[in-house]
Amino acid sequence: RAAENPYERGPAPTQSSIEASRGSFATSETSVSRLSVSGFGGGTIYYPTSTAQGTFGAVAVSPGFTATQSSIAWLGPRLASQGFVVFTIDTNTTSDQPAGRGRQLLAALDYLTKQSAVRGRIDASRLGVMGHSMGGGGSLEAAKSRTSLKAAIPLTGWNTDKTWPELRTPTLVVGADGDTIAPVASHSEPFYGSLPGSLDKAYLELRGASHFTPNTSNTTIAKYSISWLKRFIDDDTRYEQFLCPLPQPSLTIAEYRGNCPHTS
Numbered sequence: 001r002a003a004e005n006p007y008e009r010g011p012a013p014t015q016s017s018i019e020a021s022r023g024s025f026a027t028s029e030t031s032v033s034r035l036s037v038s039g040f041g042g043g044t045i046y047y048p049t050s051t052a053q054g055t056f057g058a059v060a061v062s063p064g065f066t067a068t069q070s071s072i073a074w075l076g077p078r079l080a081s082q083g084f085v086v087f088t089i090d091t092n093t094t095s096d097q098p099a100g101r102g103r104q105l106l107a108a109l110d111y112l113t114k115q116s117a118v119r120g121r122i123d124a125s126r127l128g129v130m131g132h133s134m135g136g137g138g139s140l141e142a143a144k145s146r147t148s149l150k151a152a153i154p155l156t157g158w159n160t161d162k163t164w165p166e167l168r169t170p171t172l173v174v175g176a177d178g179d180t181i182a183p184v185a186s187h188s189e190p191f192y193g194s195l196p197g198s199l200d201k202a203y204l205e206l207r208g209a210s211h212f213t214p215n216t217s218n219t220t221i222a223k224y225s226i227s228w229l230k231r232f233i234d235d236d237t238r239y240e241q242f243l244c245p246l247p248q249p250s251l252t253i254a255e256y257r258g259n260c261p262h263t264s
């Protein structure tokens, strides 16, 4: 299969492999001091330990308002063990707004691919962004300003800008049905609805969930994030089966919208 898709990493996926607490890759981590970087607040890089399968795509993840990298740390090993380099960042200040968080996600990706100790393990042309709340709003800002990004995933995203027709990045918008801080009706739903009709996009509304559901391990967030990152950062069509046909409402999914089949 490597000849068909040079970017696919790891074994053929199954429902249980995308739901598992860890993927097939053993991971390592290295911390990046805020004193050693500029443009963001440092963070932690989680990466597959082995280089035997070549380079990996990479994702930077921003926390939300008043929060630090600890609030999104679970995504580091969860995603890295599936075959990504994952950089969970701290922001310059915990009160930075979404636009600033977007610039900081891009600064973090630049540091990761050009200066970090793991730069040689990364394919700098295959990058994505994620974030929680104002960090999710920041992931939309980052994708708007850098259209070469391959995937964006705002998690219970918060932004005063409700319209994102400028995006060219496949985007999975994740909202929570019980969110009273970034209610889906005024945040995630208009974000999703404003994305171009031609874009690969999806809206996942978590059931029985709050604004802070993305701050602890969550299998529904993980399985669709892994599938989205694999499908669009790695061009790994083995994961299309988990995205199309559209997932149906369930105990953990209040609603799922999207375009199928995915085209990019």
Ligand code: 9J3
Pocket (backbone or CB within 6 Å): 063, 064, 065, 066, 132, 133, 134, 135, 158, 181, 182
């Ligand atoms: O990052 C967030 O949790 C944003 C939600 C928020 O507290 O906005 C109020 C200004």
Ligand code: ZN
Pocket (backbone or CB within 6 Å): 161, 162, 163, 164, 165
């Ligand atoms: Zn806008």
